[in-house]
Amino acid sequence: MALPKLPTRKLGKNGPQVTALGYGTMGLSAFYGTPKPDEERYAVLDHVYKSGDLFWDTADIYGDSEDLLGRWFKRNPGARENIFLATKFANYVDPKTGERQIHNEPDYIRKAVDKSLKRLGIDQIDLYYCHRIQADQPIEVTVKVMKELQDAGKIKYLGLSECSADTLRRACKVAHIDAVQMEYSPFSLEIEEFGLLEACRELGVATVAYSPLGRGFLTGSVQSPADFEEGDFRKFMPRFSPENFPKNLKLVEDLKTLAHEKGCTAGQLVLAFLIAQGDDIIPIPGTTKIKNFDENLDALKVKITKEDLEKIRKAIKATQVIGSRYPPNGTKGLLVDTVPLEEWSKTHPGE
Template identity: 35%
Template sequence: MTTALDQGANFWNGGEHYGPPDANSLQLLRAYFSMYPEDADKVVLSIKGGMGKDHAFDGTEKGVRPSVENCVRLLGGTKKIDIFECSRVDRNTPIEETMAALLKMRDEGLIGGIGLSEVRAETIRRAARVAPIAAVEIELSLWSTGATNNGVLETCKEFNIPVIAYSPLGRGFLTGKIQSPDDLPDGDRRKNFPRFQPGKIENNIKLVKALESIADRKGVTLPQIAISWVLALEKRFHVTIVPIPGSTKSERVLENCRVLSLAQEDLEDINCILSQHPVEGDRYEEQVMLLSDG
């Protein structure tokens, strides 16, 4: 984490439901900022929540407020929540109602700003009419290009909203180290994702192999190509994009922070590869996909 901050990677993302109850991301962040209190003002902290104990999403104030207050409690005053996002849109509650509730909590000082997660372009428009949107977090990578053609990036440009690109390395698939489901450890949730399953992964590996040829040609790593491609979308769509790759090793953080300038020829070659090797399989299990793109 200190390596990331040293490299200027100061947008940190956590979640109320990330990790076990006794050591989730908020508790780990509390431990970090307790050890390095001087870093608190250097970091923009975005936290996702809004999911109840039954894993259901409740976008009413009655549902969202306890989540916000719990996140604040878990941080223990070590760091303010700069941006709070409901992990998914509650389809039974108008987004306007959720935004009004979060705006009230922002004005109370519980959070610094309001973000959106896994949303459609129309949802962004409706939400932005109620409250300023600090960020929109979506899955965006060479593995998940939907935002380039569903109007989300254009809408974020229209409202001057930064885009937070989660899983820019395709949950590790764009590292080239996953060749079959057997390469994932037992209990790894990715084994449940259609893209990683037999009958799909074999075709998806062809995409990785083709992209690796560009990385080899430029003398860089595939993760560097993947992250640089995401950043190249800034120029194409005229919107700020912040990729947030995760890592457990400082050397990987250094690798991922090395931004490349992809030439037009590189981008054209990548687009050709994407058209030749479309990704097979959904991003999540069927029941989770029903909650996505709200």
């Protein structure tokens, strides 16, 4: 089957061309309420594949996501070769306590990659991210193991998520980091504000923008916390609290107005805005609905002018986003700096 050819972007200075708008699979399996039956989820993946969107993103913490993709690959012989697949390690939930932990220890990483390969039913992961960074272990130790896995052929390209600019620079001295995944949208501009985007460009690292639609908020499809079903993790995020939600709607309404003037939806405007930030930005919106996926993909057809950019930036500046991106226990894992290697080595001789 000949697949449509969508626009592509280079994944950092050493990486391949990947679809300019990727697909995040998280919502199919976790965090946004009860997952749909397998056949419905397969139908979504079938549609995404047939659209020509071939940059797929998952993680070992996304419920049964890796298993689901592994089953889908078995159902679709030959499809794996066309898809550029990213997955991640480091987030761990203790089965006894339910406590979420971050693990970057070398043995943990080696076991995690083997488990992901087995669940996915593949021989090599295209892009392997450290999903969250363990602050009390030097990033040099983490990346050294990732490079070891790359040299062994288990992974092709290396990624970090929610790192600081300093952490990225240190990491790149051990091995080139091909992509940094960060939450990035008009709702979340930390990557610009803390110098990380500048560091990515300085080092030739692509930026993969997760939650580019503000977890659906910026589409205007949710108007109240009451719209979130039971089990939806947005219920626990400060910026979606009953108190903060209506205050943050101002930005949504302003974007909807600009989108109407542009002749597109608010979601398409936001995705096109991110794409227009540079050829190194690759948003990966996720959805469980084919209709929403098609709408997102059509953002590739929306051309953002300099005047449009100025209007959108003005709307962003006019709104103060209220509430943090994650609850307190999740916030500590964002834009992480790690302990210096020299300091750590004093208490870990020979490691």
